[in-house]
Amino acid sequence: MNVAGSAYFKQTITENPYVLMKRNLLITSLALLSTTLLAAEPKDDVTSAAKKLADQQNYSWKQTTENAGGRGFGAGASEGKLDNGTIWLSMTMRDNTIEAVKQGDKGAIKTQDGWVSMADAADGDRGPAMFMARRLQNFSGPATQVEYIVAGTKDLKQDGDVYSGDLTEDGAKAQLRFGGRGGNNGPEISDAKGSAKFWVKDGVLAKYSVTVKGNVSFNGNDRAVDRTTTVEISNVGSTKVAVPDDAKAKMK
Secondary structure, three states: OOHHHHHHHHHHHHHOHHHHHHHHHHHHHHHHHHHHHHHHHHHHHHHHHHHHHHOOOEEEEEEEEEEHHHOOOOOEEEEEEEEOOEEEEEEEEOOEEEEEEEEOOEEEEEEOOEEEEHHHHHOOOOOHHHHHHHHHHOOOOHHHHHHHHHHOEOOOEEEOOEEEEEEOHHHHHHHHOOOOOOOOOOOEEEEEEEEEEEEEEOOEEEEEEEEEEEEEEEOOEEEEEEEEEEEEEEOOOOOOOOOOHHHHHHOO
């Protein structure tokens, strides 16, 4: 293009309102798209960190659940290990400590009378063994749980390696039901709200914490819940799980 042609082209771009409008619309659209993509990044980062943890063959974790005021159902501590699909759990509630193992859909619970199958414990009398068995039936490990928690957040904000945000109402209800996967089964929940925080190290989930509040109604009994659960991941790549022979014999 010669000099005159170039000058005419620049003048046309500058003076033509239609060209200016298309250019401004394009710039605005690109800015909105960039903002949307940036807003989605923190959730994507945490989901990716959880998936990277899930891709590990083995890891351990410690979980602490506390209720505001020191009272309420569900408080206690537990430890877990995952090794090539085998899950080991140890849970302490009040003065009771109970152990369990799971491989696929089969599992066993250790009681005062020895190991029993997960299925038999789940159908037994109410108590720590039944609670553990029912928890174990749908248990899949922290990595999967975090994906459900992230899906139930409104948005996340990043501050270094820490991501935090508020839960949606449905996300808070899911956590109050202990399952974390939503649905309408379980107690009636009202005034549900909560928040979540995730720590990521070298691109892999290292810790997370969930606080939920709400009113839970079960069998006509109403209870105000204000609970915080914190899970810390450790020994990634070096965790081993050895299933006792007595436990293997009861798995069905």
